Amino acid sequence: SSSLSRTTLFTFFLLTCGANIRVVFVQWPSVTYGWILAEVQAIISYEAVISSILFLILPTISHKILKPRLGGSVSEVDLFVTKFSAVAHVVGILCIGFAPTNASYVVGVTVWRLGHGLLDALRSYVMGLLENKEDIEQLYLGIGMVETLGAMIATAAWSGLFAKVLGQGYLLSRLPFMASSMILLGCCACIWMLG
Numbered sequence: 001s002s003s004l005s006r007t008t009l010f011t012f013f014l015l016t017c018g019a020n021i022r023v024v025f026v027q028w029p030s031v032t033y034g035w036i037l038a039e040v041q042a043i044i045s046y047e048a049v050i051s052s053i054l055f056l057i058l059p060t061i062s063h064k065i066l067k068p069r070l071g072g073s074v075s076e077v078d079l080f081v082t083k084f085s086a087v088a089h090v091v092g093i094l095c096i097g098f099a100p101t102n103a104s105y106v107v108g109v110t111v112w113r114l115g116h117g118l119l120d121a122l123r124s125y126v127m128g129l130l131e132n133k134e135d136i137e138q139l140y141l142g143i144g145m146v147e148t149l150g151a152m153i154a155t156a157a158w159s160g161l162f163a164k165v166l167g168q169g170y171l172l173s174r175l176p177f178m179a180s181s182m183i184l185l186g187c188c189a190c191i192w193m194l195g
């Protein structure tokens with residue numbers, strides 16, 4: 001019932017809704033660039049490689065570079081990673097939606113994946129603000145609930161919106177990506193409020 005809990009739950013809800021635009025990532029390059037399914041799957045594998053590399057190097061970057069520059073505070077490192085990742089999500093989604101070529105689409109996917117640590121960093125930051133084990137347990141339960149609700153709503157919404165705007169002109173067909181970036185901007189605003 002605290003403002004921290006409400007803001008946190010709303011942030012996770014927005015993040016889940018905005019990030020689940022990825023349900024159209026298989027169809028979008030096929031329709032836009034004429035890629036066959038094997039090429040789309042290669043990009044999905046590329047995403048996994050970027051995520052793996054990021055998870056391997058992020059602890060070292062956090063400990064050796066960010067922590068000394070941010071006053072040695074783990075909380076400040078988590079907040080910085082959260083903010084950086086949220087911005088990468090917004091920029092990456094716009095790059096993916098408006099990429100004029102295959103290569104620029106891959107760049108957009110790379111930028112999008114640079115924000116892959118967002119959920120974990122945000123969860124770590126918020127949990128660091130709580131002192132009581134019961135509050136942490138309740139917030140984890142709440143986060144799980146809003147993520148599930150957000151995923152259910154977003155999957156249906158993005159798929160339905162994508163089907164409606166497909167082939168409707170340049171700007172209209174990119175409406176899902178613009179809407180996702182606006183939702184993720186709202187998530188960024190919530191993260192700055194938490195900070």
